[in-house]
Structure formats: C-alpha cells, structure tokens
Amino acid sequence: MFYPDSGRVLTDGKQIDRKKIRIGYMPEERGLYPKKIITEQLVYLSMLRGMSKPDAKKACEKWLERMGMSEYKNKKLETLSKGNQQKIQLAATLMCDPQIVILDEPFSGLDPVNAMLLKDVIKEMISGGTTVLFSSHQMNYIEEFCDNICVLNSGKIALDGRIKDIKRSYPRDRIEIVSENADKISSFIISKMGDMILSADIDEKEETVLNIKLRDAEFKSRLLAGLSECGFDIDSFKVCEPTLNDIFVEYTEAGI
C-alpha cells in the first residue's frame, strides 16, 4: 500500500515472495463487514488470501470453534458484542494459516477470559514456528511474548534488538535483597561498606526488600561476600533488571 522510504523486506535472508509467504494482519481498527454473515465474510477474506473455497470453509469452522464462536457462525457481525467481534477478527487473521502474523494492539478491548484465550493462541503460534509481529504499548504482553523489540518514537526507530541483550546492556548496578532482617542489613551496609554504594533503602511497600544502588557494578561480588561473611539470613540476592516499561519510557520520553 505504501511505498517504503528505504530498505527491503527479507525472509530467511531472501527478498520476500508474497506468493509463497502468507501474512495474516489484524489491524488496530477492527474492520469487517458489520452487516454480513460471519462465515460468508471469513471465507471470502481467506479466499482473497489464496485459499480454495473448501479449505477456507474448513478453516473457518476450525477457527470459530477454537474461539468458541461456532454458535454465531450464521449471524451478522454487528449482532455480536465487541469482545466477540474481536475474536472473529482474530479468526479472520489466522484462518489462512499464515507464516507471518502481524497483530496490532490485539489485547485492546478484551476481557480477562478472552485475553487468556488470545494469549494461548499466540503462544501456540509461536511454539508452532509462526513469526509474530506484535505491536502494542502494553509492555507486560511484550515481555511475555517477544524476543526482539523495536521501540518507535515519532516514526523513527529509537531502540531495537533482543530484549535480553537490551536489558543486559544496562549497568547491573542495582541489587535487590530480600531478607527478614532488611533493616539490619541496611544499616550494616551503610556503616561498613559505604564506599561501595550510592544508596541502600528499604522498599516503601515491602519492608523485607532492600534496594541497593552500587557505585559501580563490579562491587556486586564484594557486597555479596561481605554479607555472607557476617552471616545474615538472606532469602534472595539479585540484580534488578530494568523493566521494559522503564526502557520504553526512557527512550520515548524526550519525544513526548
């Protein structure tokens, strides 16, 4: 539809062949014919994507059942609730058995039960080897599904790469300690190891959690050694990775 400003679309290192690779797309604005029978339009869309009529019908049955929508198959779309319409939309996207699926904000407007269903379907696809391009601003879903992320800010790529790598690239200077004696540890660290840390505060919500910011990430092991020498009872000691939320905010804040 739109011409690229630059770049190419590659699959497995080769120019994409739209005849071989089927793409399922679910637009953010849900769009189907409100006044048409559900089965009719689903079969039509699948046939436009290159399926034969019997295959399209079979796939339609299968997906409507998967979505728990079989009873509505001969109803008009407009008679369904919004959440159900969304499920039909998802069925329309996935019916052609695509190798690549593009989902634009698939979770908006879904109740928790349907969100679970959608999650299961997406996970199923991922484990089945389907490439899922997932666009959302709900970071928790992204963290759950995605390996690679790309943060866009005002139409430009602000950040892209594997989530793990991105998180690792952050200085690992924040330590979270969980212990019943968090307050004692806190005062111990401040008095004995003050040169290694910037701050050591008890978490506002949980009094057993101690947040420590190191002066440098390499002091981590010395801190751990010092604590174990003194025999504190520690439930957990871990490096705090920034959440995707933090990362997103960091990269797009300037633009907003």
Place this chain on the structure above:
Amino acid sequence: MKHILQVLKFEYLSCVKSKSFIISTIIFMLLIMFTAFIPAIISSVVSEGEKGSGEGHKRIIAVMNNAYEENDTVTAVFGKYYPNYDIKTDSKDIEDIKNKVDSSEYEFGVVLDTPVSYTYITKNNSMMSRNSEILNTVITDVFRTVSFEKAGISAEETGKILNARISSSTITTGVDQTKNYWSAYILIMMLYMAIVMYGQMVSQSVVSEKNSRAMEMLITCAKPSHLMFGKIIGSGLAGLTQLCVILLTALGSVSTIGANSIPKEILEFINFPIPIVLYAVLFFILGYFIYSFLLGALSSLASRSEDLNTLTSPLMILYVAAFMIVIMSMGADSLNGTLMIVCSYIPFTAPIAMFARVALVNVSAIEIILSILVQLISIYLFGMLASAIYRIGVLMYGNPPKPAEIVKLLREQYKANKAIKEKK
C-alpha cells in the same frame, strides 16, 4: 485477475442478496404487471357494468325535444351514439327530468332548445366524462340529418356523406419517431435512472467499507485496483440482472396478460423495437462504467457517507445537465443539432445523448462507432485514474482532500511507482 473475479462474485452476490435489492426488484415487477393488468381490470369492470344494465332494464336518457316537430330522427341518431340506453323523448317538463336525473332514474337529460343549442342535465359532472363532447356530435348529426332530409336527400345517403372516412398511410424512409418516441422516452428515463442508481450503489458500498474499516482487512489481501474493478463490475452485473428481470417482466406481462387487454393504440406506443433495447443495454453499460469509476474514486476519498454529497455533487450536476440537454433537444426536435452531435462525443453526455439519437433520428454507423469508441477509451482512462485515486483514498481518513492535494498525491505516487519499476 483471480482477485478481481473473487471480489466481483462477492460483490455481485451481496448486492443481489441484499434486502433492498430484492425488495426494489419485486416492487418494480409488481408495478409493471399491475400496469399491464390495469386495462384488463378496467375493461372487465366496465363490461360487467354494461352486462348488468343490458339484461335487466336499460338505463334511460331523457331527451326533451323543443327544436323539431318529429322525434324519429332524434331518437334514431341518439340511439346510434348511445346503443346501450333507452332514449325517452316524451318528457315535457324540465323539472320532472331534473328530479329523475337527480334520483338516478335517468342517466342524464338533454333539452333541445333550438336545433343548434341544448341544455345538458346531469347529476355529477365529472372531469373525465366525454358526454358533452359526444352530445355536441350527436346534436350536430341530428341537425345535419334533418337538414339533408328537408333538402330531399335520404337518411341513408346522409349517413354515407357524413360518415365519409379518410384513410391514410405514411411511408417513413428514416426512423419513425411517432412510433418510437414514447418507447425511446421511457428507455432514456430508465437509462438515466439506472446509471445514477447503480453508480450510487458503488459509492455507498465503498464508503461503508471504509467506514467499517473492512477496507483495512481487504487492502492487505488484494490490490486496491483489483478491489475496485471487482466491486464496480460486480455491482454493474447486479444492476444488469435487475434491469433484465424488469425488462423480461415487462415483455412477459405485455405479451401474455396485456396482449388482449391493452388497447392497440397503447400497444403501438410502447412497442420496444429489439435493436433499440439492445442499444439501451449497451449504452447503459458504457455510461455505468464512465460514471461508476469516477463515483467510486471520489467516494474512496470520503470517510463518512456525509462527505459523499460534497465530493460527488459536481459530477452529479454534470450528469443531470446531460439529461436535461437530451430531453430539451427531444422537445425541440433538434436531436441532430450541433449541440447534440457534440454531446455524443463527450464521455459524460455521450451515453444518453447518443442513445437518444440512435433511437429517434437517423445516425450513420460511423457516428455510432465513433461515439462508442470515445466512450470505451474514456472508460479505460477513467479506470486508470480511478484506480490511482482509489489507492490514495482508501486509507485516507479525516477531511476529504482538495483537488490540488489529490493531484499532488497522484504525482507522488506516480514517481514512487516509477522508482520501484526502475529498481526492478
């Protein structure tokens, strides 16, 4: 190509299956059958009425004769014009006749004051009654017959002289307008309505797809131009189906029920010569494509159906103007005038103008072919233009763009297209 066919089939079926389409087709069919039935219904009602009066007692017409000495001629002539009535000439009192007319005992009464003046007494003087016309003839006839008799000419000879009929026949070397005028008129009206009706159907369907965002799904499945061609051809075929059903119903009902009941004069009026009907279909197809491509493209720029009017009104005004020119030229009998000849080659006016000329006046084959060629070429050009605009329009939301913006966008698209082709 496969996509066009799939879209075409889908659009055709959803058109034909839609309630409004089915209902309007049925209404048209009923209307036509009803129209064909009317003469039969009327004549059966009338003949029943006549039978009733014929068997029992005939209705009475009272004639009070103050003009002639004898009543015989008066009775005879009245009887000739009103064969199903009793002519009563013995009344002597106007009031008596008035009363009996009022009580419906007499159908009506006539008082002959002098041989050339009379008073007509009737209960209800309806607009449609032709009685006073007939009476004028009757009384003139009476006057003439009596006068001839006085001059010594027998009633028989008088009849021959008075009833001398002139028969004539016309040989038309070109197109006989008198025979085709009404059928052409009806077909031109149908052509005009059909093109605009089905064109607007395309408009509506484009906008509703955009409005419901079904377009976003479709656009990822098929090329916009395929979507547009499929939609326009599909709707056109649906329109053609409806027209065929209507024409066949008309043909069927006129030839079966209508053949016996519709008076010959009317049948001659509405005889649709087959070549003319075929021309109507041809020009419908041409006109439909010319207008629906442009309408489709324009409506793709609208996001809501409220925007449609603003976008399509210039085109619609053009269309109505074309129709007016044709109808006025028909009225002024100037179908072969310069204006109409020019209009036959302008794509917007050609379908209707050329059809009117083909149906009603002599047009050389070359002119017809040339006009059709012009229309075919413009369909091709409009099709290309429309698919380019459609591509821009379908994903454009918000206020419809101004013409200058459209031109700019088209240029950008053209450049981008070229760049991609060069890359390949």
